[in-house]
Amino acid sequence: MLLLLRHRLRPHAKTVVLILVLQLVQALGLLALPALNADVIDNGVLARDTGHIFSRSGLMLAVTVLQASAATGAIYLGARVGLGLGADLRAATFGAVLRFSARDLARFGTPTLITRTTQDVRQLQVMVFSTLSALLSAPFLALGGVVLALGQDVALSGVLLVAIPVAMVVIGLLQRRMTAPSRELQTRTDAVNRVLREQVTGIRVIRAFVRDRHERVRFAGANTDLMTVATRLGRLQAYFAGSALLVVNLSGIAVVALGGPRIADGDMRLGSLVAFLSYLTQILISVMVAMSVVEMLPRAKVSAGRINEVLTTEPGVPDPAEGRRPPAGPVTLTVEKASFSYPGAENPVLQEVDLIARPGETTAIVGSTGAGKTTLVNLMARLLDVGSGSVTIGGLDVREMDRDTLSSTVGLVPQRAYLFSGTIASNLRYGSPEATDEQLWRALEIAQAREFVEAMPAGLETPVGQGGSTVSGGQRQRLAIARALLAQHQVYLFDDAFSALDNTTDEALRAALAREVGAATVVVVAQRVSTIRSADRIVVLDAGRVEASGTHEELLRTSSIYREIVRSQPGSHETQGLGSK
Ligand SMILES: Nc1ncnc2c1ncn2[C@@H]1O[C@H](COP(=O)(O)OP(=O)(O)OP(=O)(O)O)[C@@H](O)[C@H]1O
Numbered sequence: 273m274l275l276l277l278r279h280r281l282r283p284h285a286k287t288v289v290l291i292l293v294l295q296l297v298q299a300l301g302l303l304a305l306p307a308l309n310a311d312v313i314d315n316g317v318l319a320r321d322t323g324h325i326f327s328r329s330g331l332m333l334a335v336t337v338l339q340a341s342a343a344t345g346a347i348y349l350g351a352r353v354g355l356g357l358g359a360d361l362r363a364a365t366f367g368a369v370l371r372f373s374a375r376d377l378a379r380f381g382t383p384t385l386i387t388r389t390t391q392d393v394r395q396l397q398v399m400v401f402s403t404l405s406a407l408l409s410a411p412f413l414a415l416g417g418v419v420l421a422l423g424q425d426v427a428l429s430g431v432l433l434v435a436i437p438v439a440m441v442v443i444g445l446l447q448r449r450m451t452a453p454s455r456e457l458q459t460r461t462d463a464v465n466r467v468l469r470e471q472v473t474g475i476r477v478i479r480a481f482v483r484d485r486h487e488r489v490r491f492a493g494a495n496t497d498l499m500t501v502a503t504r505l506g507r508l509q510a511y512f513a514g515s516a517l518l519v520v521n522l523s524g525i526a527v528v529a530l531g532g533p534r535i536a537d538g539d540m541r542l543g544s545l546v547a548f549l550s551y552l553t554q555i556l557i558s559v560m561v562a563m564s565v566v567e568m569l570p571r572a573k574v575s576a577g578r579i580n581e582v583l584t585t586e587p588g589v590p591d592p593a594e595g596r597r598p599p600a601g602p603v604t605l606t607v608e609k610a611s612f613s614y615p616g617a618e619n620p621v622l623q624e625v626d627l628i629a630r631p632g633e634t635t636a637i638v639g640s641t642g643a644g645k646t647t648l649v650n651l652m653a654r655l656l657d658v659g660s661g662s663v664t665i666g667g668l669d670v671r672e673m674d675r676d677t678l679s680s681t682v683g684l685v686p687q688r689a690y691l692f693s694g695t696i697a698s699n700l701r702y703g704s705p706e707a708t709d710e711q712l713w714r715a716l717e718i719a720q721a722r723e724f725v726e727a728m729p730a731g732l733e734t735p736v737g738q739g740g741s742t743v744s745g746g747q748r749q750r751l752a753i754a755r756a757l758l759a760q761h762q763v764y765l766f767d768d769a770f771s772a773l774d775n776t777t778d779e780a781l782r783a784a785l786a787r788e789v790g791a792a793t794v795v796v797v798a799q800r801v802s803t804i805r806s807a808d809r810i811v812v813l814d815a816g817r818v819e820a821s822g823t824h825e826e827l828l829r830t831s832s833i834y835r836e837i838v839r840s841q842p843g844s845h846e847t848q849g850l851g852s853k
Pocket of ligand 1: 378614615617639642646648687
């Protein structure tokens, strides 16, 4: 944690020094006030010296103004440093996540990345703010208070000897009991978030299966768990506040009880008693504040560790030191003896896969569910890196291209098309901000999306909900295809991107695509045989291996798996009459 904070607080070093000075000033002010007060009582009030009362009161006023200004400044600057550090850490964590490969993202999981970027960062932010605004002045106040209290009356210091350890033990014990519920509060808040997130996302499934009651019970369970632990924590916090006040007040009573008779005997001055009471309160409050902040440290340390884990993760697909560009114009995409395993998985998902996709041609990949098609496409777009073997584009290994070059060379339409909240136009311009409206309409036309966008109330400016929730699955796919086409890539990868289209649209789209991206290299993953039968080459993937490759007609003769895929599709009579080889 210290390393992370030292690095991140470096830009705020001057402000931190200034806060330290301000805290010192405000602590000195707080320490001076009781002594001045004692002076007013003893040498002004009791001595009936009005002049002394006024002069010392004026001085006290000046000290109070100075102390209050310094305290305000320290808290303001402390908040600025804390918030600045928070913003900085959030940006750094998000930046690190953006560099993650698909594998890194899967390893962490979305919910924890969100929690780490928000709540863990907040934990550190609060800790830094509390340290700068409260903890820094505590030692000055506590030590200064002890010295000055002794200066007022040594005999009463017995009360300090008892009160300080008692305060530490009481607060320490309560804090120890609060540690577990505070951690649990975090986990249970996470649980409520998780259930809620799942339920809101899956609301349609819940309705379809009429599982409302079941889900309500599930949410109520998580909600009650959260309330139970929050109540337990609240009770402990109430004890905490109560015990703190009790210790301070009992100590005050002890001081009055022990000091009062000594004043009556003339051994002690009234001002000293009042000053001693003030110092005692300051010392006890400082000790408690310091302990409260120190109590945050273990949780902040855990959060720092979780943030650090994200920041120090070496991206699974690192950028090369010096990126190279593939040749301009038509390029061949070659996958050579590519193998890949997901971390923790027993068997490799892809084994020694060979594939050549030539420019001006469409190469299709088919295979049963889980055969490794998406993984193979992810290797081609370098969302993942091969375990062994290679993927080259125009003879250049994809690992030698930086991300900008790669994304301008390869256009990927993923299996699950994602649209961002905004408008149709803002989504289409996502990868090509300069595109004109005319270009957008043209891309929409090729993607067979022009008609439905024209029919929308605001055309290109029609709002789109987060994730594309306000358009249908097929419309979302077509918009995602149009988005990829706008950027004019050398290689296009369509991962099951036509699955939600009806046959006619699918056919019209492929014909328009063939005209538009004629010289580009096109790789299509599809389940539907009609989508791929006209492909120049079809690669049949089975359990991560290339089982066969060739044209539709060739494969009907040579590949039993391909024949099975064709036979399984409704309305297909093509395999009739062909013997199983
Ligand atoms: N992040 C991951 N971690 C571990 N295993 C994974 C991960 N992603 C995919 N797999 C596994 O890898 C195998 C291949 O998955 P992949 O998504 O490449 O198959 P696919 O052929 O595209 O399937 P589908 O046709 O259903 O989309 C599957 O067995 C899957 O369970």
